[in-house]
Amino acid sequence: MVGFENLVEVPPMRKTTVGYDCPEGVDIRGRYDAEFASILTRDALQFVASLQRQFASHISYAMDCRKEAKLRYNRGALPAFDPATNPLRHADWLCAPPPPALADRRVEITGPVERKMVINALNSGAKVFMADFEDALAPNWENLMRGHINLRDAVRGTISYHDKARNRVYKLNEQTAKLFVRPRGWHLPEAHVLIDGRPTAGCLVDFGLYFFHNWSAFRRNQGQGFGPFFYLPKMEHSREARIWNNVFTAAEKMAGIENGSIRATVLIETLPAVFQMDEILYELREHSVGLNCGRWDYIFSYVKTFQAHPDRLLPDRVLVGMGQHFMRSYSDLLIRTCHRRGVHAMGGMAAQIPIRDDPSANEAALELVRKDKLREVLAGHDGTWAAHPGLIPAIAEVFDAHMGGGPNQIYSAKREDAAGVQAEDLLQTPRGVRSMEGLRLNTRVGIQYVAAWLTGSGSVPLYNLMEDAATAEISRVQNWQWLKYEVELDGDGLGVRVTAELFGRVVEEEMERIEREVGKERFSKGMYREACKIFARQCTAPTLDDFLTLDAYNHIVVHHPLASSRL
Incomplete structure (x- = not known):
């Protein structure tokens, strides 16, 4: 095509x-x-x-x-x-x-x-x-x-x-x-x-x-x-x-x-x-x-x-x-x-x-x-x-x-x-707070979804919700939007702006939390680190990619063990 x-x-x-x-x-x-x-x-x-x-x-x-x-x-x-x-x-x-x-x-x-x-x-x-x-x-x-x-x-x-x-x-x-x-x-x-x-x-x-x-x-x-x-x-x-x-x-x-x-x-x-x-x-x-x-x-x-x-x-x-x-x-x-x-x-x-x-x-x-x-x-x-x-x-x-x-x-x-x-x-801006917990949840869910996607699962139960590519996309683009405009967080994060430095710390801390939640063995065998790189890169990119899955697709086509040796 x-x-x-x-x-x-x-x-x-x-x-x-x-x-x-x-x-x-x-x-x-x-x-x-x-x-x-x-x-x-x-x-x-x-x-x-x-x-x-x-x-x-x-x-x-x-x-x-x-x-x-x-x-x-x-x-x-x-x-x-x-x-x-x-x-x-x-x-x-x-x-x-x-x-x-x-x-x-x-x-x-x-x-x-x-x-x-x-x-x-x-x-x-x-x-x-x-x-x-x-x-x-x-x-x-x-x-x-x-x-x-x-x-x-x-x-x-x-x-x-x-x-x-x-x-x-x-x-x-x-x-x-x-x-x-x-x-x-x-x-x-x-x-x-x-x-x-x-x-x-x-x-x-x-x-x-x-x-x-x-x-x-x-x-x-x-x-x-x-x-x-x-x-x-x-x-x-x-x-x-x-x-x-x-x-x-x-x-x-x-x-x-x-x-x-x-x-x-x-x-x-x-x-x-x-x-x-x-x-x-x-x-x-x-x-x-x-x-x-x-x-x-x-x-x-x-x-x-x-x-x-x-x-x-x-x-x-x-x-x-x-x-x-x-x-x-x-x-x-x-x-x-x-x-x-x-x-x-x-x-x-x-x-x-x-x-x-x-x-x-x-x-x-x-x-x-x-x-x-x-x-x-x-x-x-x-x-x-x-x-x-x-x-x-x-x-x-x-x-x-x-x-x-x-x-x-x-x-x-x-x-x-x-x-x-x-x-x-149809265009009215939605109302509500922007919080540190919102940033953390986006990051935690996004990384875990991409990790599952890379290993072949496109529908993933996380925190009592079924997450798919659509909800992962919300997490990604919202993080990107908040970073691009360095939004000021409400609530516990009062006065804190979402900068690249703050996001980097959030990513490190949420990766530690994911490892605790899923266990060291599952974490080490999964593709969480690869997913973290993809998700973080998408959130911090100067230009917003149209779709997360287009970037991730290269990894399952070229690098996935089920496909890489046959291309």
Whole structure:
């Protein structure tokens, strides 16, 4: 893909893989495995290559447009509704109605494509499981290939897992959640699959392999209107939705299935995208089943968008919740937009995980979840996300009690009051303190997440919350923002400014705390020191990198033991 060769360290072109039957122009740089070969068939790779060749220039243009927008914001401009699409926003049009299989989405669970997780999530009692190739997955070669094997087996109903430690075999129940798949964002490359000498767009690898191997099984086993279904991440503009729509149409033509068979929900998780929601739905109107409040990435995007605006500094990340005016406005506008267009408005992630050794703390955490979900259902959301199966009963109870007996609120809970949401509501600076503990927590969480990511785990339980790349990004960019503007800390840090010297001491002290918490043996065997270097470098860089994972990706591609010897 144009431009991706500059993002990852790709060795000189050579045919490295013996065993994979690659079509002309395709080179596999990951290790050979017979199971992987059942995914990386010649026809599947030809399909991915056709998508890459057809859409590479469009993706490259969209990424260039992102860079131009960033330059405008850095010069003082603010995101805004596009005057050119004002007629579209005010016109009366609808997306294709949700298929009956997706009418009820009141509780959805998310997680990586690890085999046991896939089984447990599909059996969890949730209406939907979003299998994640993006924020919850460290995209090393083993994780990606085994993820596709796991999803293929899940679609066919043959997936099982033998937990030898517990001597227990996991299999699918008769009733399971509907399966959605989230491919990586447009910006992420796949360095193990080269097409015409360049890394492939990671999202096209994820989508292409999954669709190619599973579209027929969906139709054979479940019939029209039962998938495949997708979640689409990290968009910033409707032009990116147009690319996805064209990818879907090309895939449907290849398979000989009806236009609109593929359905997708778009995560509104960037600040520019909230001003493009009508336009995004319009581009995907035959393939859309709604929008989702990707609120953790949205907070990350707020800082990234306003990185050159010293008047828009965030308070401690724990204070930036849905009670903040800009977050509540974002949610209200999303609900009104989706319901006006006849599709689902999905709520945000409950990141809490059960606290098994402290019943009172566990109940307090569950009460926070209930309050958050009560706010969502009363606001008009049709469903919401959970990070752990243990949260599903409590969330379902709240939604069941306030949904009015219907499968969704598309037509019963229009938020006409959100018509008054203006650009300034979406841009209001969040209020709250900036504390030393906030700086420490960002640093501690960020280092531990990167350490786990480097060793293959993209979804990490830390301090009773499930952390993924989105929450790690908040930690990184907030530290960077505070350092850039040398903010004065409140509370115990009164009068103290965040300087490079202070941050250096915080990093040393938090590394000592991490070692105490995880134990010397685990600390010495882990990649905490490597993670510390990456995270600290990102926080202190003169220019804010767009994504933490782009920097860290070079380490799992070039240096990770599962990949380094095969590149």
